[in-house]
Amino acid sequence: MKSRLLPAFLVLCIGCVLGAAEPVGDPAQKAGTEAVDLSQLKTADELWDYLTKVAAEQPPKPKTAEEFAQILHSWLDRQRAAAEAFLQKYPDDARRWDAKVVKLMAATQLQQFGGTPVDAAAHRKEVESILESPEASPAAKSEAAYLQVQLLAQVADADKPETLQPVQKAITTFLENYADSKRAPEIASMQIALLSVSNSPDAEAILKKLSQSKNESVADLAKNAIEQGERMASVKTKPIELTFKATNGQTVNLAKFRGKVVLLDFWASWCGPCIAEMPNVVDAYKKLHKKGFEIVGISLDEDKAAMEAALKKLGMTWPQYFDGQGWQNKISRSFGINSIPAAWLFDKKGMLRQTGVQGEELSAAVEKLLAE
Secondary structure, three states: OOOOOOOOOOOOOHHHHOOOOOOOOOOOOEOOOOOOOHHHOOOHHHHHHHHHHHHOOEOOOOOOHHHHHHHHHHHHHHHHHHHHHHHHHOOOOOOHHHHHHHHHHHHHHHHHHOOOOOOHHHHHHHHHHHHHOOOOOHHHHHHHHHHHHHHHHHOOOOOOHHHHHHHHHHHHHHHHHOOOOOOHHHHHHHHHHHHHHHOOOOHHHHHHHHOOOOOHHHHHHHHHHHHHHHHHHHHOOOOOOOEEEOOOOOEEEHHHHOOOEEEEEEEOOOOHHHHHHHHHHHHHHHHHHHHOEEEEEEEOOOOHHHHHHHHHHHOOOOOEEOOOOHHHOHHHHHOOOOOOOEEEEEOOOOOEEEEOOOOHHHHHHHHHHHOO
């Protein structure tokens, strides 16, 4: 089974690549509007302006995860269609490289929302052609380099070190060439995640170098990772101590769970990978709770109603910590959490034994600790 290596795709800011044209129309236009008849756009500039306009849309705040997926699917599909039309009609236009990036970005992201699965190998070849072209704009090359990292990460397996090397190389190249990119913090996060699973002997040196990056966000991420490593080392040397009042009014004290196996689950209702993983967590809880398995949720939500709706829909009956601070959540910050889902598994003595356990591996890991 392939181990989940790196954070799932974030919503792609495809508009970042469209530096060659200024957005037109109402800047407050919301995403999710109907697509226009592209055949009515008679010139390259008209089609390009439409593509730029769509990319600049600000999506409305969705009420449900399903509505969020629908809005993103529409937004991405309209960009893909417009980019493909531009490439077909104007194959020699100087903006074709930017259009290629938009097409590749949108198609890659669409597969997460029910779209047609992409041919990753073919996409990687197209990305390489953009990076090698002397005609491609710096913005197009930056976005292509970003996409190259993501495509390589999709086929990386933490259990196969040889698949990690290409990702590591692409990440290093991106951070060296595009340190000022708004994508750099995300790529740095991937670098940090990669180091956490690869057991690289150079991890300390790499993090130190990142902490000196001229991109302040990248430097801060690296400094936080270094601090988290120190926290993790501390957590692994003594039983966890954590007490709080849960949303149901219950006082949770992990010291009272000694003798049981405990999963500390950092999640949020707006986190797609968290929601996708939750059925596995619920199944493990139902199967093993009576045998001594407890779960404590740490919600990084800002909207309590959204969190409670997710709890009800997914059948999450265990206690939750919520303070409405999102990424500034008091408990998650104290443990240095910078990506979710994050699952920390503690043994009967309260000692941290495993992090990042997911899927079918969760129940097996819990059963093993229960047997000790």
